[in-house]
Amino acid sequence: MAPAIPPELTFDLQNIHTALEYTVADQEALVNIIGRREYQQLVIIARQYKTSYGVDLAVELDKKIIGSLGSLLAGACQHKVLAEVQYLHKAGKSNRKYETLRKKDTAIEVFCEILVGRTSEEIAELKEAFTAVHKADLKEHVLSFCKVNETKAFFVAILEPKEEKPLENVDGAIEKLHKLLEAKDLNGSLQYVSSLTTAQLNTVIRTYNSLHHKAHVVTTIDKNIAPFHKGEVLDLLLYTVMQAGDPARHVALRFEESMEGVGTNEDHLSRLVIRNRGKFMEKVKAAYHMDYNRTLADRIRGDTSGLYSHLLCHLIHQTI
Incomplete structure (x- = not known):
């Protein structure tokens, strides 16, 4: 037997259903309810919604509310793995009406x-x-x-x-990567970093950076490889080593990239919020504030508007 849903979540469940049953869904009510609940609470609400009303809550939200707000509300109510599966499946496609703004x-x-x-x-x-x-x-x-x-x-x-085990020879792994980078071997460097487990690569990159303060991995790539190679393969190498070196700072950079220039990529911004909710988001917000001298919420408020903006800030647990 499934555990009983807490009383406060039963109240939310009923109010979400009511908000969706109107001829025009009550978007403000949905933002206020869903935006103020933790991820695990929303998973419980979504599961109980299916049991009580026979429909998938995320599908219902995406259907009843068009555009970025609907997809963000839907993502917030999905199990993270299912949300990621949907992002993988529709990769390269946009929920937005005007593709030229992507x-x-x-x-x-x-x-x-x-x-x-x-x-x-x-x-x-x-x-x-x-x-x-x-x-x-x-x-x-x-x-x-x-x-x-x-x-x-x-x-x-x-x-x-891959077998999840510590590296037997960290110094040897660092030396191997160093030689590949010094030799300007883009393909060899990419093959090597992708052959390691995430934990192994994190150890290699962070130790490498601590030993080479003035010539850490990204600086070395920019100096030795970037002048001679452009394009997707170089981007893959940079993405992988930056993620391994400081995941929170890398996500902060991705947030900035989603909003920089003319027009915000709302698909990307929503995905970053949904995927990084929880304790890790606190590290991302701290890294963002350190690197850009403003809060992430301040940046979001400046580049988005209305209920979509409110929901984003609710989900990262931050207001200006």
Whole structure:
């Protein structure tokens, strides 16, 4: 027997249903309810909604409320793995009406964002969920978007199961990476970092950076490799080492990228909020404030508006 839903969540459940039953959904009520609940509470509400009303709450929200607000509300009520599976499946596509307003957020970048930095157990969970939901193989799906052999090899390595164990020779691993970077070997460097588990790569990159303060990994890539190589393969290498070096700071950078310039990429911004909710978001907000001298909420408020803006700030637990 499923555990009883707490009384306060029963009240939320009824109010969400009422808000969705109007001819025009009460968007403000939905933002106020969903935005103020923790992730685990929303998962419970969504599960009970299916039991009580026979429909998927995330699907209902996305159907009844058009555009970025609807997709953000829907994502907030999904289990994180299912939300990530949907992001992987629709990678490279936009929920927004005007495609010309989209900024750089390719399928390859979405795959990087969701798959890089995961444990073998998390990758296996994503693969299993992707097959269950979409009746398709995740690796085949990802590779269908890869036009460059090096990119295909990278994602094959990322999706391969790896034995989660500490590195036996950290100094040797650092020396190997250093030699590859000094030799300006882009493909060799990418192959090497993708061959390591996330924990192993984190150890290598952070130790490397502590030993080479003035020439850490990103600086070395910018100096030795970037002047001679451009494009997707270089981006994959930079993404991987930046994520390994400081995940919170890297996500803070991604937030800034989603809002910089003319027009905000709301698909990207929503995905970053949904994927990074919880304790980790506190580290992201601190890193963002340190790097850009303003709060993340202040940045969001300046680039978004209305209920969509309110919901984003609620979900990151921050107001100006």
